[in-house]
Amino acid sequence: MKDSKGLVLVVEDEKPIADILRMYLTREGFGVQVESDGNAGLAAAKNSHPVAIILDVGLPGLDGVEVCKELRSSGFQMPILFCTARDDEVDRILGLEMGGDDYITKPFSPREVVARVKSVLRRTNMTPTDSGPVVVGEVSLDSNSRRVTVAGGEVSLTATEFDLLEYLMSQPGRVFSRDQLLSQVWGYSSVVGSRTVDVHIAQLRSKFGVHDPIRTVRGVGYSVEIA
Ligand code: CA
Numbered sequence: 624m625k626d627s628k629g630l631v632l633v634v635e636d637e638k639p640i641a642d643i644l645r646m647y648l649t650r651e652g653f654g655v656q657v658e659s660d661g662n663a664g665l666a667a668a669k670n671s672h673p674v675a676i677i678l679d680v681g682l683p684g685l686d687g688v689e690v691c692k693e694l695r696s697s698g699f700q701m702p703i704l705f706c707t708a709r710d711d712e713v714d715r716i717l718g719l720e721m722g723g724d725d726y727i728t729k730p731f732s733p734r735e736v737v738a739r740v741k742s743v744l745r746r747t748n749m750t751p752t753d754s755g756p757v758v759v760g761e762v763s764l765d766s767n768s769r770r771v772t773v774a775g776g777e778v779s780l781t782a783t784e785f786d787l788l789e790y791l792m793s794q795p796g797r798v799f800s801r802d803q804l805l806s807q808v809w810g811y812s813s814v815v816g817s818r819t820v821d822v823h824i825a826q827l828r829s830k831f832g833v834h835d836p837i838r839t840v841r842g843v844g845y846s847v848e849i850a
Contacts, residue, residue, distance in 0.1 A: 628651065628652045628653045628654075628674070628744075629653065629654065629673070629674030629675075629744075630653065630654040630655070630656055630671060630672065630673045630674060631648050631653045631654070631655055631656075631673060631674065631675050631676070631677065631740060632656050632658065632664065632667050632668055632671060632673035632675075632676045632677070633645065633648070633655060633656070633657045633658070633676075633677045634657075634658050634659075634660075634661070634663075634664030634667075634668075634676065634677070634678050634679055634682060634687065634690065635657065635659065635677070635679040635682075635706070636659045636660060636679060636681075636682050636683055637679075638659070640679075640706075640729075641657045641659065643733050644657075644677060644733055644736060645657055646733075647733040647734065647736070647737050648737060648740070651737055651741070653674075653740075656671055656673065659682075659683075660682055660683040660684040660685075661682040661683065661684040661685025661686055661687065661689060661690050662684040662685055663684075664676075664678065664682065664685075664690055665685060665690045665693055665694065668690070668694055668699065668701070669694070669697070669699065673701060674701065674702075674744060675701060675702045675703070675704065675740050675743060675744055676694075676701060676702070676703045676704070677704050677706060677736065677740065678690060678691060678703050678704065678705050678706065678723075679705075679706045679707075680705055680706065680707040680708075680709075680712050681707070681708065681709075687705060687706075687707075691703055691705070691723055695781065698779065700779070700780075700781055700782055701782070702724040702725075702743040702744065702747055702781075702782045702783070703723050703724050704723075704724060704725045704726065704727065704736070704739055704740060704743060705723045705725070705726035705727070706726070706727055706728075706729060706731065706736075707726060707727075707728055707729065708728070708729040709728075710728060713726060713728070713818075724743050724781060724782055724783040725739055725742075725743055725783070725809065725819070726819075727739060742809065742810035743782070743783070743810075745810060746782070746783070746786045746808065746809075746810060747782040747786065757789075757792045757793070757795075759792055759795050759836045759847050759848070760834060760836045760848075761773055761774040761834040761836075762788075762792075762831065762834060762836050762847075764785075764788060764789060764792050766789060769785055771785065771788065773830075773831055773832075773834045774834050778830050778831070779830075780827070780830065781826075783808070783809075783823055784823055784826055784827050784830075786808050787804065787808050787820075787823050787824070787827065788827055788847075790804065790807055790808050791804075791837070791845060791846065791847045792847050795846075795847050795848065796846060796847075796848060797846055798840045798843050798844050798845065798846040799844050799845060799846065800843060800844040801817035801820045801821070801844050801845075802817070803844065804820050804844065804845070805817065805819070805820055820845075824837060824839075824845055836848055
């Protein structure tokens with residue numbers, strides 16, 4: 624039965640935290656690999672095919688932010704849940720182009736971390752619908768292959784960016800509030816605040832460039848618009 628839910632990679636240099644995460648995740652049926660520095664974590668992420676990564680920010684060697692950047696720039700799109708001990712690191716974690724899917728601040732309850740991992744996996748493993756691609760303006764999204772093209776060229780999105788775009792494109796023209804997006808896309812409400820939504824929207828926009836179909840409705844939220 625081991626590994627039945629897939630392998631979660633925990634990159635964490637504080638052994639007591641790593642141990643307790645291992646215990647909780649194992650109890651939930653995940654396989655768990657623990658690495659305690661950034662370089663080993665990066666190698667494991669590339670070689671062990673984890674379904675998700677719990678990535679500490681402050682690590683010996685490469686820090687968590689650098690590990691994430693390197694993974695994303697090498698084309699790895701698995702969900703990444705950041706752990707940070709410092710509130711002032713959150714901006715950096717959520718910074719543009721970073722590609723993290725969620726974050727949690729220490730001290731955290733291991734139960735909450737497991738809930739977040741399950742939530743991000745639920746989102747990224749949702750059964751695809753059988754409909755064809757949805758097209759809004761120059762942006763085309765195919766839920767079956769989880770591919771997005773812009774003006775005919777494929778764009779590489781993280782799991783969360785894809786889910787966010789998919790949800791917005793499910794009803795073009797409809798305005799969704801940040802709270803709606805948080806609960807529908809992230810699977811929980813207002814725990815992390817709306818900044819997470821704004822940052823992921825900004826990431827999507829930077830990838831769409833001149834073909835960006837996202838409209839900000841001031842004081843309300845976001846929609847995608849038919850060009
Ligand atoms: Ca640390």
